[in-house]
Amino acid sequence: MAEGVLVIAEVADGKLNPLTAEMIAAGQRIVGEVGGIVNVAIFGSNAETLAPEAVAAGGDLVYTFAEAQLDEYLTDTYVPAAEMAISVADPAIVLIGQTSNGRDLAPRLAFRLGAGVVMDVTEFSISGGQVSWTRPCYGGNARAVLAVNTPLQIATIRSKSFDPLPADTGRAGDTIPMESGIDAGAVKQKLVSRETAQAEGIRLEDAPVVVAGGRGLGGPEGFKPLEDLANVMGGAVGASRAACDLGWYPPSQQIGLTGKTVSPDLYIAVAISGASQHWAGMANSKNIVAINKDPDSTMVKNARYAIIDDYKNALPALIDEVKKLKG
Amino acid sequence: MKFVVCLKQVPDPETPASAFKIDAAGKKVVPAQGIAPVVSPFDTQAVEAALRIKDAQGEGHITVLSMGAASARDVIKHALAMGADEGVLIDDPALTDVVDPFVTVKVLAAAIRKIGGVDAVITGRQAADWDWGVTGPGLAEELGMTQATFAKAVTAQNGNLVVERVLGDGFETVSIPTPALVTVSNELGDPRYPQLRQIMAAGRKQVTNYTLADLGLSAADIAPRLTLEKLYIPVKESQVEVIEGETAQEKAANLAKKLREAKLI
Ligand SMILES: Cc1cc2nc3c(=O)[nH]c(=O)nc-3n(C[C@H](O)[C@H](O)[C@H](O)COP(=O)(O)OP(=O)(O)OC[C@H]3O[C@@H](n4cnc5c(N)ncnc54)[C@H](O)[C@@H]3O)c2cc1C
Numbered sequence: 001m002a003e004g005v006l007v008i009a010e011v012a013d014g015k016l017n018p019l020t021a022e023m024i025a026a027g028q029r030i031v032g033e034v035g036g037i038v039n040v041a042i043f044g045s046n047a048e049t050l051a052p053e054a055v056a057a058g059g060d061l062v063y064t065f066a067e068a069q070l071d072e073y074l075t076d077t078y079v080p081a082a083e084m085a086i087s088v089a090d091p092a093i094v095l096i097g098q099t100s101n102g103r104d105l106a107p108r109l110a111f112r113l114g115a116g117v118v119m120d121v122t123e124f125s126i127s128g129g130q131v132s133w134t135r136p137c138y139g140g141n142a143r144a145v146l147a148v149n150t151p152l153q154i155a156t157i158r159s160k161s162f163d164p165l166p167a168d169t170g171r172a173g174d175t176i177p178m179e180s181g182i183d184a185g186a187v188k189q190k191l192v193s194r195e196t197a198q199a200e201g202i203r204l205e206d207a208p209v210v211v212a213g214g215r216g217l218g219g220p221e222g223f224k225p226l227e228d229l230a231n232v233m234g235g236a237v238g239a240s241r242a243a244c245d246l247g248w249y250p251p252s253q254q255i256g257l258t259g260k261t262v263s264p265d266l267y268i269a270v271a272i273s274g275a276s277q278h279w280a281g282m283a284n285s286k287n288i289v290a291i292n293k294d295p296d297s298t299m300v301k302n303a304r305y306a307i308i309d310d311y312k313n314a315l316p317a318l319i320d321e322v323k324k325l326k327g
Numbered sequence: 328m329k330f331v332v333c334l335k336q337v338p339d340p341e342t343p344a345s346a347f348k349i350d351a352a353g354k355k356v357v358p359a360q361g362i363a364p365v366v367s368p369f370d371t372q373a374v375e376a377a378l379r380i381k382d383a384q385g386e387g388h389i390t391v392l393s394m395g396a397a398s399a400r401d402v403i404k405h406a407l408a409m410g411a412d413e414g415v416l417i418d419d420p421a422l423t424d425v426v427d428p429f430v431t432v433k434v435l436a437a438a439i440r441k442i443g444g445v446d447a448v449i450t451g452r453q454a455a456d457w458d459w460g461v462t463g464p465g466l467a468e469e470l471g472m473t474q475a476t477f478a479k480a481v482t483a484q485n486g487n488l489v490v491e492r493v494l495g496d497g498f499e500t501v502s503i504p505t506p507a508l509v510t511v512s513n514e515l516g517d518p519r520y521p522q523l524r525q526i527m528a529a530g531r532k533q534v535t536n537y538t539l540a541d542l543g544l545s546a547a548d549i550a551p552r553l554t555l556e557k558l559y560i561p562v563k564e565s566q567v568e569v570i571e572g573e574t575a576q577e578k579a580a581n582l583a584k585k586l587r588e589a590k591l592i
Binding site: 012074075076099100103104107108110111112115116117118119120132136137138139141142143144145146147148149150188189190191192193194195196197209233241244245251252257258260265266275276277283287289290295298300301302303304305306307308309310313314316317318320321322324325326 | 338340341342344347349356426427428429432452453455456457458459460461463464465467468469473474475476477489492493494495496497498499500501502503504512513514516551552553554555556557558559560561563565566567568569570574575576578579580582583585586587589591592
């Protein structure tokens with residue numbers, strides 16, 4: 001009988017991404033209550049090297065698909081590979097990351113397998129062996145709690161929603177090498193080119209300090225003082241969708257519902273009004289500072305600290321004061 | 328090429344949080360007073376994507392398809408005024424307040440089969456109400472089409488669609504054969520705005536109404552896979568401290584001091 005959890009790992013820059021460990025931790029919480037084990041499927045040439053990392057993060061059984069054809073994500077290769085992993089692990093619940101790959105994979109896989117799917121889960125509770133999944137909706141204005149009625153359930157997990165378990169390199173866990181058996185004739189998508197935005201310095205998602213700019217900056221040059229502030233504070237620069245849509249900053253740095261999720265120790269929102277869809281990507285920041293001309297903006301009202309001023313005055317002054325403190 | 332673009336009518340996603348209300352017992356959103364519903368913004372961009380291909384090729388036929396209440400005629404009219412050729416509305420009392428995108432996919436897929444001979448289906452990346460992001464890939468699987476999600480540009484070349492996709496860490500270009508399904512992201516850019524003359528012309532374009540029976544679907548075919556247990560508005564605690572100071576320098580110094588005390592610097 002189907003039981004337990006299967007986590008579809010995601011590999012980025014030759015490593016498991018942090019979300020994988022977060023999903024494994026969520027999986028352990030689930031099997032702790034409903035039984036079964038946490039299976040992990042890893043795709044790509046170096047899957048076997050990464051297996052110990054998945055075990056240390058809390059994986060009980062790791063299926064590795066060490067195939068070069070899985071090094072780059074394509075719907076047409078990942079759907080059958082995930083299908084194969086599901087058929088051998090026979091889980092009741094599949095967890096997939098709410099990333100650009102997971103958003104593409106999970107719904108298609110769900111329809112292939114007749115499974116109910118809940119996207120963008122940030123919390124869950126379990127009662128009587130039944131999982132209730134919580135997800136934001138209406139642009140982050142509301143939360144929906146949903147149960148899945150099918151025997152196989154698929155959920156995508158938003159990053160930074162669950163704490164990973166402390167890595168335990170002494171943990172026992174088996175690894176089983178697998179073959180996806182992908183039918184090359186059924187792979188219709190052709191990857192023409194891929195261009196990875198090389199973020200300089202710290203990755204937005206990992207930065208302890210994020211300085212983000214919005215439409216109120218007035219132009220791409222408005223991001224210069226934000227970069228300077230991020231530099232002196234050891235942080236990264238993000239942007240609202242309005243600023244990205246205007247072409248002032250790359251979409252890979254967009255924070256929010258359809259962009260990145262960040263939860264830094266300090267989030268400094270400069271000339272961002274604080275729309276619910278933006279808030280969706282930074283609500284878990286430990287401390288929020290708003291720098292805005294408008295004292296009534298949502299960003300100011302919901303921040304921890306606010307400076308009400310033109311950013312053109314506030315930022316140079318702040319860079320200066322931070323430099324003084326840092327000596 | 329024959330296109331179908333799927334559209335959804337949603338409460339205006341720019342509705343201020345203060346006007347956003349929920350009927351907790353009914354587990355649904357209460358329409359905000361005086362704020363008209365809109366076409367889900369990614370869907371107008373889906374129409375735009377189809378129109379750009381049609382313009383570039385100098386031929387093509389675009390059917391816009393919506394599942395919704397009678398009021399969803401407005402979103403179809405908007406797309407027709409943008410330049411789409413005809414509309415189909417699936418309006419059935421059994422489809423009121425659908426939460427589960429599985430239901431939406433079953434219904435839209437049946438309609439797309441009925442329309443027939445479709446080369447490309449284009450949808451928004453997600454609807455701005457439930458934010459599921461399931462309908463596009465779900466339809467692709469249901470209809471056996473190759474998919475490309477999160478498009479910022481789509482062109483047709485020798486019977487294939489070439490799609491520039493927005494990824495979390497950059498971009499990629501994929502080429503997919505038709506019949507294909509593409510979901511569009513906001514990076515596609517602004518959709519065209521209908522001119523008065525086009526709005527008038529749209530009035531003469533055909534809109535067909537279908538019910539579930541017309542699509543050959545029974546209640547059992549669209550039994551949801553999800554149960555909505557609860558819908559609520561999360562509480563945001565706001566305890567903002569506005570930093571005092573006569574000058575920007577003074578405010579900055581005071582903020583830096585606070586951040587230092589909180590060990591954030
Ligand atoms: C379906 C959907 C998904 C979306 N997803 C996202 C998402 O992922 N991320 C996202 O960010 N948005 C998203 N949005 C858009 C969101 O609704 C807002 O439109 C957007 O976040 C606004 O960006 P902004 O705050 O930069 O601009 P605005 O709302 O225009 O705010 C500008 C702010 O700058 C301030 N300002 C102006 N000049 C100055 C100055 N000189 N000094 C200081 N302050 C100044 C103003 O007071 C104002 O508060 C989405 C919208 C929809 C419908």
